[in-house]
Amino acid sequence: MRHVAALAGVGVKTVSRVINGEPNVSAATIAKVREAARTLDYQPDLHAGNLRRADGRTRTLGLLVGSVDNPFAGAVHRAVEDAALGRGVAVFASSLDDDPDREQEAVSAFLRRRVDGLILTTVSESQAYLAPELRRGTPIVFVDREPAGIVSDAVVSDNAEGAATATRHLVERGHRRVAYLGDRLAIQTARERRRGFLEELGRAGVATRDLPVVDGLHDEASARRAALELLSRPDAPTAIFSSQNLVTIGVLRALRELGRHHDTALVGFDDVPLADLVEPGITVVAQDPQAIGRLAAQRVFARLDGDDAAPARTIVPTRLIERGSGEIAPREV
Template identity: 85%
Template sequence: MRHVAALAGVGVKTVSRVINGEPNVSAATIAKVTAAARTLDYQPDLHAGNLRRADGRTRTLGLLVGSVDNPFAGAVHRAVEDVALSHGVAVFASSLDDDPDREQEAVHAFLRRRVDGLILTTVSQSQAYLAPELRRGTPVVFVDREPAGITSDAVVSDNAEGAALATRHLLERGHRRLAYLGDRPVIQTARERRRGFLEELGRAGVATRDVPVLEGLHDEESARAATIALFDSPNPPTAIFSSQNLVTIGVIHALRELGRHHDTALVGFDDVPLGDLLEPGLTVVAQDPQEIGRIAAERVFARLDGDHSPAARTIVPTRLIERGSGELPPRQGG
């Protein structure tokens, strides 16, 4: 704060009043202090006297996940929390909701609380805004999606290969009229899963120009509506690859509503709760969110303990779980 005050040409108390949004500060002074704070990459230290300890740590981590509504994010959260608790550290968690503005707001809120490290799922086109924090030595580990604009540790699934595995499974059962239902293409994992799907079709000699690729489906209802529209077309698919668990749930609802769940094959990317209890059971390419969260948390603590090795990209394998829906043969004539 003293450095900000010196650069802005004001007193420390004035800086404090601006940071805390107190009244009776001129617009010109606010502008000077804000510009100085931005130049110095200053983050106000909330309750620093109460939070800081002798070793300079706050015993907290910041965790940003896609959405607490999604079981994948919940499993990552639990794994991170289990590791953190074993180190005597608390976890502040927030949902991204795939909103770039929300991403930066949440990250900056973590930093104002001087968390010791960050574990982040992100959606912005670039995470270069974190470069100053990396220079300060704050451990930052990305989960599920890799960073852009900076180099940092990341723990991810092999999304393209997992999608290719699902597609190959359907092709091997004789399907040639496949459809892809995916999340918003702005999301890195969605792009990778679409790529894996289309590349596998190409390797099998299936003309991808004739394959329905429906994207921008971010919840159950949009996926349900898209699936119903598919079956209103003259040549509906005999098999569907759904590339996100909430999308898969929407597809399941639509197939059952249409009475097509016994004659349309379905493979989903990522497991869904009670998927094994459906009839037929849901075939999935399963990720391992618990392992992703565990590795990410252990990486943060290794960095805090002095590991200065180059940033690493850790790939957690996916696996195909056959339960019945992905093993349905093509319909007669299809």
């Protein structure tokens, strides 16, 4: 900073005021300081500047998503970044990979960097370890999954209702042997989607005791193996509800390997890339990850701007997109 001041012919304090965007600096002085900074390739030390900044902020957010491999997480990430960019805020992002230890390690890393707020997808049984941060006034917004052990802002999809919509769609087309392929039950969203599936079948008067319900699937490979096994049975399901986008892709691979993609209905929870380009197209209950990320970022910034209202749970609706696979009628048995 001293070098920038010398080159611009101003004092160090003036350089500091320009860098931090403080008022009452002439346009000509601002231009000189910025030109000197560019010439010297000067980048301000945000952590050091934070010690002197009146609001004590670092202009950063910590974002924890499920996995960067998942398009849903990528869309949430982009929406948060877009919202933060307009406020001159940088986003530090990390993947959870549904590992409780990784969750707490990532959050600790964010806090060591003194981020101004947190947007978190979590998997631990309890997030009570964050209670001290809430007491300190750190804004924390949970996305996709609601927190346990503490009360905080959350932005989530209507998982149970979305699963019920998918199930109802299949039942209304005459399906009674509907299989459920779901994620790990340690994950809150997986439990909610399973509940929505079973409760909707109950409302429709469909016995669920003998229907295949397969949990613990988390990627394409495990879902493909489970679907291949189910479809090879004499009493194979006439329809499948897959409760996660990577599971849907695994099921689709199994259906196509066995040549069953035209006689077995499929509805997936969450959209998948190129779902409208395969034949038949994949019917899905789509979430809105862009809205989830945008609303979460808005909530964090509202808290930083002084909003002290009670924590809010914001539910983002899902919508059914019919593309063909979910409209296949039950085959003759």
